[in-house]
Amino acid sequence: MLVQVLLIISSAALSSCDVAHLEEISTEPPPPRPYAFSYTAGRYPGHADRQHAEVSDGSGVVRGTFSYVDPRHKVRTVDYVADKEGFHPVLSDVPPEHPADSESVAAAKDRHFQLYAKIAEEHAQHPFPDETSVPRQSEAVKAAAAKHAQLFRVIAEQHARIAAERELLQQEEEEKLHLQELGQEQ
Structure with a gap:
């Protein structure tokens, strides 16, 4: 309890303190951190078909170069500068037309x-093509189309029969419910 009272009193005292005499402290931005890297790589040991090197002065300007072997087995090199204005590549050799x-x-x-x-x-x-240019059906295709049409008719008849049976059953159910409702009301 004593600790809580002391905390309340000290926080009230600190909140009413005059801090105008303290000077403002600001953090300086970190100094530029320049870097440099490079690598060489290949598709199998002892074979180099690409390389890349890059240097930054730390102020946002990056200079670099990369090379690769094109499909015609010619080395292509690109030198570049990246700065606040963008990326500026320069091809050392213009590709062939x-x-x-x-x-x-x-x-x-x-x-x-x-x-x-x-x-x-x-x-x-x-x-619109005329009848002579329209492809004609072979006998096998005609027979398959006729069989398909017959199967389609059979299936359509079955669906119609099932729908009629279902409708009849639904009407019977509705009549039963109606009779039950009438029997309960009396």
Whole structure:
């Protein structure tokens, strides 16, 4: 009990104290922490096909380089700077342009586009195919379609019979309930 009284008195005394004479203390931001790292890696021991190195001065500017072996087995290197303005890569070697079509590829493309244009024109003139161009069913397909249609009719008849039986049973149940209600009222 004495401890509680002392705590209440001390907290009241501290809350009414004048702290204007204390100066404001602020925490300085930590000093820049520069770093540097690099690594080299490969797909199997003793083989290096990529490397990366990066250095930061601690003030937000990062400089680095990475290299890799492209599918044509040529080493590609990218030097970069990342700062407040963004990421700025510089390729050391511009990748090659896409290869030009050979004569046979160009001729095949031309034939393809001509055929495409011919088909598009035919479809524009006759948007709906006539009976002669519609594929015809073989005897096996006709027989399977007829069997399917017959099975569908049988199933539809069974469903109709079951629905009628169910409706009849439901009417009988409703009549029983109605008669019970009438018997209870009397």
